[in-house]
Amino acid sequence: MSLHNANLTCWNCPAIDLAGKVDFRACGQAVEKFQKSLGENSEVHIMAECKRRPELGIFDPMSITFEECPEWKETPFGYILKDMRVMILGIDGYLGWTLALWLGSIGCQVSGIDNYNRRDWVMERGAHSVIPIARMTDRLHAAREVLGIDINFRKMDIMDRSHLKEFLEEVKPEAIVHYAECPSAPYSMIDADHAILVQQNNVLGTLGLLFLMRDICPETSLLKLGTMGEYGTPLTGRPLFEGIFPADAVLHWHDQEWSLGGELTPRDPVSFYHVSKVQDTFNVYEACKYWWLHSYDIMQGVIYGVRTEQVAADPRLRTRLDIDEWFGTVMNRFVAQAVVGIPLTLYGAGEQLRGFIALEDAMQCMTRLICSPPEPGQYAVVNQMSGYYSLRELAETVTRVGRKEFHLPVKIQRVENPRVEADRHPFVPIYERLPKDFGFEPKVPPEEAIYNMFELLTQPEIKERIEQKKHLILPRTWWSGVKKQVESIEVLEEVEVPD
Numbered sequence: 001m002s003l004h005n006a007n008l009t010c011w012n013c014p015a016i017d018l019a020g021k022v023d024f025r026a027c028g029q030a031v032e033k034f035q036k037s038l039g040e041n042s043e044v045h046i047m048a049e050c051k052r053r054p055e056l057g058i059f060d061p062m063s064i065t066f067e068e069c070p071e072w073k074e075t076p077f078g079y080i081l082k083d084m085r086v087m088i089l090g091i092d093g094y095l096g097w098t099l100a101l102w103l104g105s106i107g108c109q110v111s112g113i114d115n116y117n118r119r120d121w122v123m124e125r126g127a128h129s130v131i132p133i134a135r136m137t138d139r140l141h142a143a144r145e146v147l148g149i150d151i152n153f154r155k156m157d158i159m160d161r162s163h164l165k166e167f168l169e170e171v172k173p174e175a176i177v178h179y180a181e182c183p184s185a186p187y188s189m190i191d192a193d194h195a196i197l198v199q200q201n202n203v204l205g206t207l208g209l210l211f212l213m214r215d216i217c218p219e220t221s222l223l224k225l226g227t228m229g230e231y232g233t234p235l236t237g238r239p240l241f242e243g244i245f246p247a248d249a250v251l252h253w254h255d256q257e258w259s260l261g262g263e264l265t266p267r268d269p270v271s272f273y274h275v276s277k278v279q280d281t282f283n284v285y286e287a288c289k290y291w292w293l294h295s296y297d298i299m300q301g302v303i304y305g306v307r308t309e310q311v312a313a314d315p316r317l318r319t320r321l322d323i324d325e326w327f328g329t330v331m332n333r334f335v336a337q338a339v340v341g342i343p344l345t346l347y348g349a350g351e352q353l354r355g356f357i358a359l360e361d362a363m364q365c366m367t368r369l370i371c372s373p374p375e376p377g378q379y380a381v382v383n384q385m386s387g388y389y390s391l392r393e394l395a396e397t398v399t400r401v402g403r404k405e406f407h408l409p410v411k412i413q414r415v416e417n418p419r420v421e422a423d424r425h426p427f428v429p430i431y432e433r434l435p436k437d438f439g440f441e442p443k444v445p446p447e448e449a450i451y452n453m454f455e456l457l458t459q460p461e462i463k464e465r466i467e468q469k470k471h472l473i474l475p476r477t478w479w480s481g482v483k484k485q486v487e488s489i490e491v492l493e494e495v496e497v498p499d
């Protein structure tokens with residue numbers, strides 16, 4: 001069976017420079033539309049030069065496929081450029097570090113920046129990663145020693161545009177993965193200072209990056225992380241399309257039909273952090289339109305888990321895991337609660353539905369997207385999740401695994417909900433593009449990731465680190481601005497935990 005990106009051509013390849021008479025008035029359009037707009041008898045042709053194979057001279061970029069080009073090699077995730085240069089912004093984070101090792105292990109040349117904001121923000125809250133993480137110098141040393149991976153790292157703030165410009169010019173990345181944002185909704189809701197910090201860091205960091213890409217590497221593909229939380233949970237049950245309405249979507253209004261096809265879908269963010277992601281969405285969309293940048297905006301579900309083959313290879317290579325109210329994500333927090341005997345906390349009714357994806361599956365998705373760069377001017381969106389569950393269902397799964405496999409007396413409790421959100425609502429996410437267009441098949445069911453987490457978090461040293469910070473698990477950050485710890489509404493002592 002041919003790989004999902006076998007028939008893509010140099011038109012999508014970051015190693016080409018468009019050359020000759022390219023009409024930039026057509027920016028933001030797919031190539032067929034572009035050619036159509038020029039008319040059949042037009043003398044304008046899109047031509048390209050290859051930075052990796054200059055001997056080709058000037059050629060038609062549609063004439064060579066990835067399958068035919070010797071610069072693209074086969075991997076389990078599709079064809080990928082040999083020694084592809086991938087720059088990860090936010091490389092010290094939960095996902096960034098994991099992806100760096102993952103990509104290094106399939107032969108990419110990995111570079112990255114981080115200014116350790118995440119370490120500082122967690123320390124500011126008096127919390128810590130319950131999995132101890134090595135300093136960056138030790139991480140880099142271990143990656144080389146254990147996995148044979150050399151990572152070109154610079155300590156740098158994404159806002160420091162003059163240094164980032166130099167680094168981009170030096171590395172000439174063929175793909176940029178942009179993780180370098182503050183990822184926390186509750187952190188953005190603490191007070192005005194935190195909301196402003198999150199929006200400045202995220203929105204302005206990304207905006208500056210877009211300008212640098214325009215000037216230095218417009219052909220590089222940008223993989224920018226958004227979140228499923230950008231869409232909110234519309235109470236009408238309207239499907240959450242992948243960022244853009246499908247061609248046949250229609251609005252009926254005043255006895256008329258209006259096509260919505262190709263327009264951005266509505267966003268209804270649920271915190272000032274999520275608002276920063278929505279602002280990014282518009283900025284990236286505009287940059288693709290104005291400057292022919294190539295971008296995937298990845299609406300990522302909540303990630304869970306701690307395991308990939310590479311991060312498990314040595315304790316110095318582990319990635320972080322947070323359980324405090326600001327930076328812990330829900331499934332990771334549930335497992336930590338189970339380990340130290342705190343009943344798992346459901347906010348309100350606990351019937352909120354959310355999209356989820358295991359860490360390893362998220363890495364697979366990112367690799368597949370890197371292998372299939374978007375077209376020039378293309379702003380494409382994928383909803384990156386492998387399933388959706390109510391928080392109650394997840395709590396029950398954690399309870400079942402904890403009780404059966406680890407003999408822990410796990411309980412579930414309902415607590416006051418400090419957020420402003422519907423805790424019962426319809427949820428119809430569409431997440432078809434990654435499986436259909438990029439060959440993504442989820443490999444890690446929630447039970448397996450939960451089991452792996454229990455195995456690690458029940459180790460004495462890590463359990464002790466959870467004990468030290470367990471007072472930071474119950475939330476005190478209310479969306480209303482009130483500062484008080486949430487109260488327990490009921491402990492579901494007799495909860496049925498089906499097999």
Ligand SMILES: NC(=O)c1ccc[n+]([C@@H]2O[C@H](COP(=O)([O-])OP(=O)(O)OC[C@H]3O[C@@H](n4cnc5c(N)ncnc54)[C@H](O)[C@@H]3O)[C@@H](O)[C@H]2O)c1
Pocket residue numbers: 089090091092093094095096113114115116117118119156157158159178179180181182183184201205225226227228300301302303304329
């Ligand atoms: N983890 C999830 O469940 C999840 C879900 C949806 C979306 N996301 C998004 O994915 C991305 C990565 O998430 P994560 O969980 O790895 O978060 P993380 O905080 O662990 O990683 C982000 C990294 O970026 C760095 N960073 C932040 N601001 C920076 C700046 N100004 N300059 C340089 N580096 C900076 C941080 O120090 C950190 O190491 C974020 O954009 C987040 O919003 C995460």
